[in-house]
Amino acid sequence: MTRKIISVSVFAMGCALILSGGLASAEDLSPIAPVPADYAGKHMPAGGWTDPKAIEEGGKIYRGEFNTDINCAxxxxxxxxxxxKGARDLRDPKNTTRYSDSYWYWRVAEGIPKTKMKAWKGLLSEQQIWQVIAYQHMFSHDGKPSDHSDYKP
Incomplete structure (x- = not known):
């Protein structure tokens, strides 16, 4: 009798998890790499997350309008x-709220090994990299600037 109750309970819990969307994919749980020491001190300039001019310039860079070799879109x-395939969904706050500003800068500057994400540090200034990041950050905030206070390490 006990074995039957346990089996039914496990089955019910599994169904409840599936129906509630409670199962996490491996991508959701994958740890992000630690930021190298060279980039750990990088922080978005004051007001940069929400600066309309910076975001506008970042959009031009992101779409390849600044330099056709750089087209994040x-x-x-x-x-x-x-x-x-393999590109991150920048609309999903589960992705973007995990990125510190120094992590994000590092990935845009150096690219991501074993992917098509190229390093832009040779083609963009530090200011331009921050502009692209501020623009990308809006995708996870319904297209509106946000100060990145939702960052959760």
Whole structure:
């Protein structure tokens, strides 16, 4: 009798998790790499997350209007929805709230090994990298500037 109750309970819990969306994918749980020492001190300039001029310039860079060799939208999509396999969905706050400003800077500057994400540090100034980051950050906030206070390490 006990074995039957346990089996039914486990089955019911599994169904409840599936129906509630409570199962996490491996991608949701994957740890992010630690920021190298060279980038650990990088922080968004004051007001940079919400500066309309910086965001506008970041959008031009993101879409390839500044330099045709740099076109983030070709993988991440014009609205942050991936168009190429492996690209992060920048509309999903589960992704963007995990990134510290120094982590984000590091990844844009150096690219991501074993992916199509190229390093932009040779083609963009530090200011331009921050502008792109501020623009990308809006995707996870319904297209509105946000101060990144939702960052959760």
């Amino acid at each position: 070709s993988c991440h999509g014009k609205d942050g929805k991936p168009v190429k």
